[in-house]
Amino acid sequence: MNIMINGETIALDVPVSLQGLIQDLKVDVKNIAITVNDNIVPKSRWHEVHVNSGDDISLFQAIAGG
Structure with a gap:
């Protein structure tokens, strides 16, 4: 199955x-x-949410600001 991670296609x-x-x-x-x-x-919930074919996943680095 293929998913997108930060705009890049990944095959699982x-x-x-x-x-x-x-x-x-x-x-x-x-x-x-x-x-x-x-x-x-x-x-x-990361352990209970399963990745499905076609999912568009984004990973963000949280930063502090003010």
């Missing part, structure tokens, strides 16, 4: 949760926000 061989995807990609999860199809997914 097996179904995976967001948590599993982040681990597979070796992304530093500190201060990361994730949207799936423009919907914010709280970190507390």
Whole structure:
């Protein structure tokens, strides 16, 4: 199945949760926000939200500002 991550097409061989995807990609999860199809997914739900073919996923590095 193919998904988009930050505008780049990625092929996945097996179904995976967001948590599993982040681990597979070796992304530093500190201060990361994730949207799936423009919907914010709280970190507390990453393990239960599964990636589906065609999903558009965005990873954002949260920064403090004022």
